Amino acid sequence: MSIQVFGTPVSRGVAIGRAVLVASSRVDVAHYFVGADRIEPEIERLRNARNAVAAELAALKNELPPEAPHELAALLDVHLMLLHDESLIGATKAWISDRHYNAEWALSAQLEVLARQFDDMEDAYLRERKADVEQVVERLLRGLRLSAAGPAALGPAVAQAASDFGGEDPLVLVANDVAPADMLQFKRSIFTGFVTDVGGRTSHTAIVARSLDIPAVVGAREASRLIRQDDWVVIDGDAGVVIVDPSPIVLDEYRFRQRQSELERARLDRLRHTPAVTLDGQAVELLANIELPGDAAGALAAGAVGVGLFRSEFLFMNRGGSLPGEEEQFEAYRDAVVALQGLPVTIRTVDVGADKPLERSAPDHRYDHGLNPALGLRAIRWSLAEPSMFRQQLRAILRASAYGKVRILIPMVAHLSEVRMIFEALVRARQQLDDAGRAYSHVEVGAMVEVPAAALMIDRLLQHFDFVSVGTNDLIQYTLAIDRADEAVAHLYDPWHPAVLQLLHHTISRANARGRAVSVCGEMAGDAAFTEMLLAMGLRSFSMHPARIASIKQRVLRADTRLLSSHLTRVLEADHPGEALRLALQGGRAPQ
Numbered sequence: 001m002s003i004q005v006f007g008t009p010v011s012r013g014v015a016i017g018r019a020v021l022v023a024s025s026r027v028d029v030a031h032y033f034v035g036a037d038r039i040e041p042e043i044e045r046l047r048n049a050r051n052a053v054a055a056e057l058a059a060l061k062n063e064l065p066p067e068a069p070h071e072l073a074a075l076l077d078v079h080l081m082l083l084h085d086e087s088l089i090g091a092t093k094a095w096i097s098d099r100h101y102n103a104e105w106a107l108s109a110q111l112e113v114l115a116r117q118f119d120d121m122e123d124a125y126l127r128e129r130k131a132d133v134e135q136v137v138e139r140l141l142r143g144l145r146l147s148a149a150g151p152a153a154l155g156p157a158v159a160q161a162a163s164d165f166g167g168e169d170p171l172v173l174v175a176n177d178v179a180p181a182d183m184l185q186f187k188r189s190i191f192t193g194f195v196t197d198v199g200g201r202t203s204h205t206a207i208v209a210r211s212l213d214i215p216a217v218v219g220a221r222e223a224s225r226l227i228r229q230d231d232w233v234v235i236d237g238d239a240g241v242v243i244v245d246p247s248p249i250v251l252d253e254y255r256f257r258q259r260q261s262e263l264e265r266a267r268l269d270r271l272r273h274t275p276a277v278t279l280d281g282q283a284v285e286l287l288a289n290i291e292l293p294g295d296a297a298g299a300l301a302a303g304a305v306g307v308g309l310f311r312s313e314f315l316f317m318n319r320g321g322s323l324p325g326e327e328e329q330f331e332a333y334r335d336a337v338v339a340l341q342g343l344p345v346t347i348r349t350v351d352v353g354a355d356k357p358l359e360r361s362a363p364d365h366r367y368d369h370g371l372n373p374a375l376g377l378r379a380i381r382w383s384l385a386e387p388s389m390f391r392q393q394l395r396a397i398l399r400a401s402a403y404g405k406v407r408i409l410i411p412m413v414a415h416l417s418e419v420r421m422i423f424e425a426l427v428r429a430r431q432q433l434d435d436a437g438r439a440y441s442h443v444e445v446g447a448m449v450e451v452p453a454a455a456l457m458i459d460r461l462l463q464h465f466d467f468v469s470v471g472t473n474d475l476i477q478y479t480l481a482i483d484r485a486d487e488a489v490a491h492l493y494d495p496w497h498p499a500v501l502q503l504l505h506h507t508i509s510r511a512n513a514r515g516r517a518v519s520v521c522g523e524m525a526g527d528a529a530f531t532e533m534l535l536a537m538g539l540r541s542f543s544m545h546p547a548r549i550a551s552i553k554q555r556v557l558r559a560d561t562r563l564l565s566s567h568l569t570r571v572l573e574a575d576h577p578g579e580a581l582r583l584a585l586q587g588g589r590a591p592q
C-alpha cells in the first residue's frame with residue numbers, strides 16, 4: 001500500500017527510484033555498480049573478507065584468558081555463526097550478482113533488511129541480537145576496506161561503474177542523517193534523489209544536497225523507518241513529500257511532471273550567457289556558491305560572473321584529525337581562481353562548528369561541539385582561537401591572488417575586537433609571505449553579516465571592510481533563535497519574518513549609501529520567491545548554487561526596480577510581507 005511521508009523540500013524537482021537505505025554511520029561506505037565481468041571477483045572479495053574475519057574471531061577466542069567470563073566465548077561463537085549464516089552472506093552475494101552492487105554496498109543493504117526483521121521480533125532477547133549482526137557487518141566492512149581503494153576513490157568509481165552498467169533502475173538515497181562532508185561524496189554519484197529524517201531547509205546537509213541539483217527532502221522524520229530497502233519511492237522536491245510504493249496513476253502523474261521540469265530546465269538553459277539586467281536597465285551580478293575547487297568550472301558554465309562564496313571548510317573535514325597545510329590549501333584556491341579565468345573568487349575563511357563538525361562522529365555528529373554549538377566556537381571564533389592555523393589559511397589565500405582576482409570573506413563577525421585581530425593576522429600573514437619572497441596581489445577583505453549584532457552595527461563594520469555579504473541562513477537562525485538544522489522548529493524558520501527583513505534592508509541600504517559592495521550569499525539569494533524583494537531593497541549582487549542562476553536570472557530580466565522600490569515601505573511594514581509583495585506585484589507589474 002502506498003504511503004506518504006512529509007518533510008521539508010530543499011531541492012526542486014521530482015525523483016523516482018528504488019530506495020537505498022544507508023545507516024548514518026555507514027554513509028561513507030562506497031556505493032557503485034560492478035560490471036558483469038566484475039561480479040565473480042567482487043563475490044571473491046566478500047568471501048576473502050569473511051574468511052579473514054572468521055580467522056580473526058577464532059584467534060580472539062583462542063587467546064581468551066582462562067578467567068574471562070564464559071559469555072565472551074559464547075558471543076564470539078555467535079559472531080562466527082552469523083558470519084557463515086546464509087541470511088547474511090548468501091543474501092549479500094545475491095545483491096552483488098542480481099543487482100550489481102559492490103560488496104560494501106551489498107552488505108549494508110542486507111544489514112538494513114536484517115535490522116528490520118530484528119526490530120519486528122516480539123522476543124526482546126532475539127531483538128537485541130541485531131547488535132551482533134551490526135558488529136559482524138562492521139568487521140566485514142573493515143575487512144573489505146583493506147582490500148579496496150576505499151571511499152576516497154568513490155567519485156570517479158561511481159561515475160565510471162554506473163555508466164558501464166546501464167540496466168539498473170534509478171536509485172534514491174534514504175538515511176536518518178548525512179553529515180555535510182559525507183553529502184559531498186555523492187557529487188557525480190548514482191543517486192537521483194535524497195531523503196533524510198532530520199535537518200532543516202538551510203542545514204548544511206540540505207545546502208550540499210541542493211548543490212547536487214537533484215530533488216531532496218529533509219526532516220522527513222520517520223522516512224528511514226517507513227521506507228524499506230528497494231521500495232519504489234517518489235521524491236517530490238517541490239512539495240516536500242515522499243511517496244512510498246506509488247500507485248500507477250500517481251507514478252504517471254509524477255513522470256509527466258518530471259518531463260515538464262526537464263523541458264523547463266532546457267528552456268532556462270538558454271539564458272545562461274544572457275547578461276542579468278532588469279527591465280529598467282539595472283545590471284545585477286549573479287555569483288556562485290561553491291564547496292570545492294572542482295565546482296568552479298561548473299559555476300562558470302552555469303553563467304556565474306564569479307564566485308561569491310567558496311565554503312573553504314569542506315577542505316578541512318573528515319581528515320582524521322589533521323588539517324590541510326598551506327601548500328594543499330594554496331593549490332585548491334589557486335585551482336578555483338584559475339578555473340574562473342579572471343572573474344573574482346570570494347574565499348571564505350574556514351567556518352566549522354555547529355552543523356559542520358570537522359569530524360563525523362556518529363551517532364549524533366551535530367552536537368559534539370560544546371553545549372550549544374551554533375552559539376559556540378565556530379567560524380571566525382575558531383580561527384582566532386587557532387592563530388597559526390588562521391594565518392596559514394590567510395597565506396594560502398593571499399598566494400592564490402597571484403593567479404587572478406581573489407577576495408577574502410570572514411564568517412560570523414560580531415565584535416570589533418575580532419575585526420582588529422583579523423586585520424592584525426592579515427598584516428602578519430602578508431609579512432610572512434614577503435619574508436619568504438612569495439608573490440601575492442591586492443585582496444579585498446569582506447565580512448559576512450550573519451548575526452544581528454553585525455547587521456545593527458553595519459556602519460562600524462563598513463569602516464573596516466571593503467565589502468559585506470549577508471549570510472541569511474545564519475542571520476535568520478540567530479535573529480529568530482531557531483536552530484537551522486533542527487526539523488522540530490523548521491516551521492518557525494521564517495525568512496519573511498519582518499525582523500529579518502528589517503535587518504537585511506538596513507544592511508543593504510547602509511552599504512549602498514556608503515558605496516560599498518554588498519551581496520547576499522545565503523539560500524535566499526537563490527530562491528526566486530525573494531528576488532523581487534531583494535531587488536527592491538537595492539541589492540544588485542546575489543550568490544547562489546550554480547544550478548539556481550538561470551531561474552534567478554529569469555526573474556531579474558522581468559523585474560522593474562523602480563516599480564519594486566515603490567512597494568518596499570508597504571511590504572516592510574506589513575504583518576505578512578510575502579503576501580503583501582505578491583499582492584503589490586499583481587496590482588502593477590511592469591509590462592513584459
Ligand code: PEP
Pocket residue numbers: 207309311351450470471472473474475521522523
Ligand atoms: C549563511 O549563513 O547564510 C551562509 C551563506 O553561510 P553558511 O550557510 O555556510 O553558514
Ligand code: MG
Pocket residue numbers: 411450471473474
Ligand atoms: Mg553562515
